[in-house]
Amino acid sequence: MPHVVTQSCCNDGSCVAACPVNCIHPTPADPSFGKSAMLYIDPNGCIDCGACITACPVEAIKPERLLNPDEVVFARLNADHFEEHPHADRPPLGQLRSRSHLDDAIARKLHVAIVGSGPAGMYAADEILRYPGARVTVYERLDEPFGLARFGVSPDHRRTRAITDRFRVITRQKGFRYRMGVEVGKDVTHEQLTAKYSAVIYAVGASHDRRLGIAGEDLPGSMAATRFLGWYNGHPDHRDADIRLDHPRVVIVGNGNVALDTARILTADPDRLAPTDISRDALTALRASEVREVVLLGRRGPAHAAFTLPELIGLQNLPDVEVIVDNRGEPISGDSDVEQILASFATEPANPSARRIVLRFRTAPVEIVGTDEVSGIRVSHTNLVRSTNGSVRAELGDDTEIISAGMVLRSIGYRAQPVPGLPFDDESGTVPNENGRVTAGTYVVGWIKRGPTGFIGTNRTDAAETLASLVADLKVLEMSQ
Numbered sequence: 283m284p285h286v287v288t289q290s291c292c293n294d295g296s297c298v299a300a301c302p303v304n305c306i307h308p309t310p311a312d313p314s315f316g317k318s319a320m321l322y323i324d325p326n327g328c329i330d331c332g333a334c335i336t337a338c339p340v341e342a343i344k345p346e347r348l349l350n351p352d353e354v355v356f357a358r359l360n361a362d363h364f365e366e367h368p369h370a371d372r373p374p375l376g377q378l379r380s381r382s383h384l385d386d387a388i389a390r391k392l393h394v395a396i397v398g399s400g401p402a403g404m405y406a407a408d409e410i411l412r413y414p415g416a417r418v419t420v421y422e423r424l425d426e427p428f429g430l431a432r433f434g435v436s437p438d439h440r441r442t443r444a445i446t447d448r449f450r451v452i453t454r455q456k457g458f459r460y461r462m463g464v465e466v467g468k469d470v471t472h473e474q475l476t477a478k479y480s481a482v483i484y485a486v487g488a489s490h491d492r493r494l495g496i497a498g499e500d501l502p503g504s505m506a507a508t509r510f511l512g513w514y515n516g517h518p519d520h521r522d523a524d525i526r527l528d529h530p531r532v533v534i535v536g537n538g539n540v541a542l543d544t545a546r547i548l549t550a551d552p553d554r555l556a557p558t559d560i561s562r563d564a565l566t567a568l569r570a571s572e573v574r575e576v577v578l579l580g581r582r583g584p585a586h587a588a589f590t591l592p593e594l595i596g597l598q599n600l601p602d603v604e605v606i607v608d609n610r611g612e613p614i615s616g617d618s619d620v621e622q623i624l625a626s627f628a629t630e631p632a633n634p635s636a637r638r639i640v641l642r643f644r645t646a647p648v649e650i651v652g653t654d655e656v657s658g659i660r661v662s663h664t665n666l667v668r669s670t671n672g673s674v675r676a677e678l679g680d681d682t683e684i685i686s687a688g689m690v691l692r693s694i695g696y697r698a699q700p701v702p703g704l705p706f707d708d709e710s711g712t713v714p715n716e717n718g719r720v721t722a723g724t725y726v727v728g729w730i731k732r733g734p735t736g737f738i739g740t741n742r743t744d745a746a747e748t749l750a751s752l753v754a755d756l757k758v759l760e761m762s763q
C-alpha cells in the first residue's frame with residue numbers, strides 16, 4: 283500500500299533524503315522543486331517502508347489506507363504527478379545537494395552569526411552545526427524564536443506548526459547559542475558582527491506589508507493581513523491591532539495562501555480554534571464576532587489564483603463554512619485541478635445561516651470608502667489582457683461598485699526592508715547576492731535572499747546553497763593565509 287503526501291507538506295525535502303528508492307519528487311536537485319506546491323510519492327515506486335513518515339517534520343505523509351475521506355484526493359494527486367512527469371532513470375538514492383567538505387581544523391574555528399531565527403535561520407544553523415566543532419549564535423529581535431513558523435503559520439494548521447519541534451532539536455545541538463531580544467541594526471551593528479564572527483548570515487525575512495496605493499487605505503478598519511494574522515498569532519508587534527469584527531462582512535484583497543488562512547480564521551467556529559494555540563485575546567474577540575461573510579478579491583481569473591491546490595482542497599472540507607465562487611457570471615473552464623475544484627463550488631449560498639467565504643475573481647480595488655472608518659471598498663471589474671510574453675494582467679474596467687464591509691485587509695504579498703550596512707535592491711525587495719553571497723563574509727538566506735515566496739521547507743535547500751558559498755569562501759581565505 284503506497285504512501286501519500288497530503289496537505290501539510292512544507293517541501294522541506296527530508297522525506298526525499300529518507301526514501302531508499304527515490305520515489306519522492308520533485309527532489310531538491312530538480313529545477314521545479316522551488317515552485318512545486320508540494321512533493322509527491324510515486325505509488326508505483328513506493329516500497330511502503332515508512333522511512334518518509336518518520337522523516338517528515340509536519341506529519342504530511344500517510345499510508346494510503348489511513349487517509350481520511352477528505353484526504354483521499356491526495357492519493358490521486360500523488361499518482362497524477364508521475365503520470366505527467368515520468369522518471370524512467372531512477373537512481374537508487376534521493377538526489378540531494380552534497381555537502382561541501384570542510385577541514386576539521388577550519389570547522390573548529392568557525393563561529394557564524396545568524397540574524398533571524400525563522401525557518402531560513404534555523405536551517406542555516408543546522409547546516410553549519412553539521413561541521414564538527416562549528417558554532418552559531420542566532421540573533422533574534424523578538425523574545426520568541428522561529429519567525430513566521432511561530433507567528434505566521436495559521437493556528438488551525440497544527441501539523442505545519444509542529445515544524446517548530448524540528449527547529450527546537452536544532453537549537454539543542456552543541457555549538458548553538460541564542461541572543462534573543464537583540465535587533466541587529468539597532469542594538470548591534472553589522473560592523474560589530476563582522477568584527478566578532480567568522481561570517482554573518484542574514485535571515486531577516488520580509489515581514490513588511492505592501493500597500494495598494496489607493497484612497498482610504500489609512501482609514502481605521504483598513505490594514506494589512508499581516509497585522510490581522512499577527513494579532514491572532516500573538517505577535518508582539520500586532521497585539522494592539524484595532525480589529526473590527528462588528529460588521530457582517532470583511533473584504534480581503536488578494537487570493538494567495540495568506541488570504542485563505544485569514545479567511546478561514548475569520549469564518550471558523552471559535553470552538554474549533556479553542557484547542558489551537560491561537561492568542562486567547564483573539565479567541566475571545568472571535569467568539570463575539572459578527573462576521574458572517576469574507577470576500578476574497580482576485581484581480582485576475584480562476585486560472586491565475588495565487589493560492590495553491592493543497593490549500594484550496596483544505597477549503598473544501600471546512601465544517602460549517604460555505605465556499606462560493608463568483609466569476610462575474612462567466613463559467614469556469616479549464617483542465618487544471620484548481621479550476622475544476624473552483625467550478626465545483628456553488629455560485630449561490632445553499633445554507634444562508636452558514637458563514638461564507640466568497641472567492642470573487644476579476645475584481646480589483648479602486649478605493650477604500652468611509653468617513654471616520656471603513657464602511658466598504660469600491661471595486662472595478664477587470665478585463666484580462668494577455669501580453670506578448672504570455673503573462674496575463676488585469677486592467678480596470680469602467681463599471682465600479684461598492685462592497686460594504688467593516689474591515690478591509692490587504693493580502694497582496696510581503697516586502698523586506700533594507701538591512702543597515704548591506705546593499706538593497708528596491709525593485710525586488712531583496713539583498714543582491716550570488717548564491718547567497720553578498721560579499722565574502724556576509725551572506726543571506728530565506729525571504730531576504732530570494733523574495734517572499736515559497737514554503738517553510740524551501741528554505742532548507744536555500745540554506746544549503748548559501749552554506750556552499752560560505753564554505754567556498756572559507757577555503758579561499760584559508761589558502762591565502
Ligand SMILES: Cc1cc2nc3c(=O)[nH]c(=O)nc-3n(C[C@H](O)[C@H](O)[C@H](O)COP(=O)(O)OP(=O)(O)OC[C@H]3O[C@@H](n4cnc5c(N)ncnc54)[C@H](O)[C@@H]3O)c2cc1C
Pocket residue numbers: 291292293397398399400401402403421422423424427428429430431434435436439442464465466467485486487488489511540543727728729730735736737738739740741
Ligand atoms: C502568514 C504566513 C503563513 C505561512 N504559512 C505557511 C505554511 O502553512 N506552510 C509553509 O510551508 N509555509 C508557510 N509560509 C511561508 C514560510 O513561513 C516562509 O517561507 C518562511 O517563514 C520564510 O522564512 P525566513 O526565515 O526567511 O523569514 P521569517 O520566518 O520571517 O523569519 C525572519 C526572522 O528574523 C527576525 N528578524 C528580522 N529582522 C531582524 C533583525 N534586524 N535582528 C534580529 N532579528 C531579526 C524576525 O523577527 C524573524 O524571527 C507562510 C508565510 C506567511 C507570511
Ligand SMILES: NC(=O)c1ccc[n+]([C@@H]2O[C@H](COP(=O)([O-])OP(=O)(O)OC[C@H]3O[C@@H](n4cnc5c(N)ncnc54)[C@H](OP(=O)(O)O)[C@@H]3O)[C@@H](O)[C@H]2O)c1
Pocket residue numbers: 494535536537538539540541543580581582586587588589590593646647693694695696734735736737
Ligand atoms: N499553507 C501554506 O503553505 C502557505 C500559507 C501562507 C503563505 N504561504 C506562502 O507564502 C508566500 C506569500 O503568500 P501571499 O499570500 O502573501 O502572497 P502571494 O501568493 O504572492 O499572493 C498575493 C496576492 O495579492 C494579489 N495582488 C498583488 N498586488 C495586488 C494589487 N495591487 N491589487 C490587487 N491584488 C494584488 C496577487 O494577485 P496577482 O496574482 O494578480 O498578482 C495575489 O492574488 C507564498 O509563496 C505562499 O504560498 C504558504
